[in-house]
Amino acid sequence: MNVFRYDEVMSGLEDHAGDIVRKSRMGLGVSEADVVEVTGLSQKALEQFESEGSVQEEIQWEPLCERLQLHPEKFKSILDGWTPRPLQxxxxxxxxxxxxxxxxxxxxxxxxxxxxxxxxxxxxxxxxxxxxxxxxxxxxxxxxxxxxxxxxxxxxxxxxxxxxxxxxxxxxxxxxxxxxxxxxxxxxxxxxxxxxxxxxxxxxxxxxxxxxxxxxxxxxxxxxxxxxxxxxxxxxxxxxxxxxxxxxxxxxxxxxxxxxxxxxxxxxxxxxxxxxxxxxxxx
CATH class of the missing domain: 3.60.15.10 (Ribonuclease Z/Hydroxyacylglutathione hydrolase-like)
Structure with missing residues (x-):
């Protein structure tokens, strides 16, 4: 099980990883309680993550991606700080x-x-x-x-x-x-x-x-x-x-x-x- 601690707010993108989780969760009709169960996050930590893109608790991101129909490697690239190549x-x-x-x-x-x-x-x-x-x-x-x-x-x-x-x-x-x-x-x-x-x-x-x-x-x-x-x-x-x-x-x-x-x-x-x-x- 891959676990990731994400405590830096993303910069450069319109949406941080928490925004992505919130949009997919709400679009699929998945409750906060379901996400808490699969990630191991507390309710407070999930709310912070979706709002600010930062969390001090460990995230079990693979089951999170499976539940929210997100591509795990691509989601991990957002967590790792990917931004598009600047264009001249x-x-x-x-x-x-x-x-x-x-x-x-x-x-x-x-x-x-x-x-x-x-x-x-x-x-x-x-x-x-x-x-x-x-x-x-x-x-x-x-x-x-x-x-x-x-x-x-x-x-x-x-x-x-x-x-x-x-x-x-x-x-x-x-x-x-x-x-x-x-x-x-x-x-x-x-x-x-x-x-x-x-x-x-x-x-x-x-x-x-x-x-x-x-x-x-x-x-x-x-x-x-x-x-x-x-x-x-x-x-x-x-x-x-x-x-x-x-x-x-x-x-x-x-x-x-x-x-x-x-x-x-x-x-x-x-x-x-x-x-x-x-x-x-x-x-």
């Missing part, structure tokens, strides 16, 4: 990750452009339009499209000021309140200069979840998937009510893409398809 700008010269914070939650937006036409698309807005406007000006871009991965507030908070700044920008989204002419459908393709953007439905974390797969990029990654909160580096978005649906969509839509693919999550660091296949314990 030359690896993805047509993509900018723009992180904004409301004072408590950081969220990512992504600006993607065609190098010849300088046409650009924005994926989600984050909290603040200013860094988006600055990047558009610095790169000499024309903002053509705004694609929304899902309508949770942190992902669309800056939509109104951005639509005032760029009134010709075309909105594409899914779900309640989106006008029919702006609704995206499964497999719908959009052109951005020489780039091709395909909309793929990934409900689970959100009922209106969309992943946008971009083909034709230069650099190390000819393909990128803007995934919203469907999947994070080493984890996935919370999907208590639709856990199995969320996992199924991630497997079929995201993890089945060809290599190499850059994965651009709504929170946390950039990652790659290869790294998620090797380290994400949910799969």
């Amino acid at each position: 700008g030359e690896s993805m010269p047509q993509i900018r990750q723009i992180a904004t914070d409301d004072g408590g939650m950081e969220v990512n937006a992504y600006l993607v452009w065609d190098p010849d036409s300088r046409e650009a698309a924005l994926f989600d807005t984050g909290w603040n339009p200013d860094p988006i406007k600055k990047c558009i000006q610095q790169e000499g871009l024309t903002l053509k499209n705004l694609f929304i991965t899902h309508q949770h507030h942190d992902h669309i908070a800056a939509m109104t000021p951005l639509r005032k700044l760029y009134p010709s920008m075309q909105l594409q989204a899914q779900g309640h309140g989106v006008p029919p002419k702006n609704q995206v459908s499964e497999g719908q393709m959009f052109s951005l200069g020489t780039l091709k953007i395909h909309a793929r439905m990934t409900p689970g974390h959100a009922s209106d979840g969309v992943t946008y797969v971009i083909n034709g990029l230069s650099g190390d990654f000819p393909r990128a998937a803007i995934v919203g909160d469907a999947i994070f580096a080493g984890s996935m978005g919370g999907a208590t009510a639709h856990f199995e649906l969320a996992k199924t969509k991630i497997r079929k839509v995201i993890l089945s893409l060809d290599q190499p693919t850059l994965i651009c999550p709504g929170h946390g660091p950039l990652t790659t398809l290869k790294e998620e296949q090797s380290h994400n314990p949910f799969f």
Whole structure:
């Protein structure tokens, strides 16, 4: 029986190991008492682990993974401090990750452009339009499209000021309140200069979840998937009510893409398809 004492909070990832345990436990409907029984943790220690990602007691992590349907070696890699390899700008010269914070939650937006036409698309807005406007000006871009991965507030908070700044920008989204002419459908393709953007439905974390797969990029990654909160580096978005649906969509839509693919999550660091296949314990 492998036992691990985990007393350092993870850094660099959106979710620590305790978050992963909590999301899987709640998604599967497993009680805290069941986890206490298989891990040997006290109730207090489990609550601390799920909340803070740290615990002073020993964890029997193999039976924990079996009970929560987590891949044991991949979960151990999270416990051991894995983070995705940092990516340099030359690896993805047509993509900018723009992180904004409301004072408590950081969220990512992504600006993607065609190098010849300088046409650009924005994926989600984050909290603040200013860094988006600055990047558009610095790169000499024309903002053509705004694609929304899902309508949770942190992902669309800056939509109104951005639509005032760029009134010709075309909105594409899914779900309640989106006008029919702006609704995206499964497999719908959009052109951005020489780039091709395909909309793929990934409900689970959100009922209106969309992943946008971009083909034709230069650099190390000819393909990128803007995934919203469907999947994070080493984890996935919370999907208590639709856990199995969320996992199924991630497997079929995201993890089945060809290599190499850059994965651009709504929170946390950039990652790659290869790294998620090797380290994400949910799969």
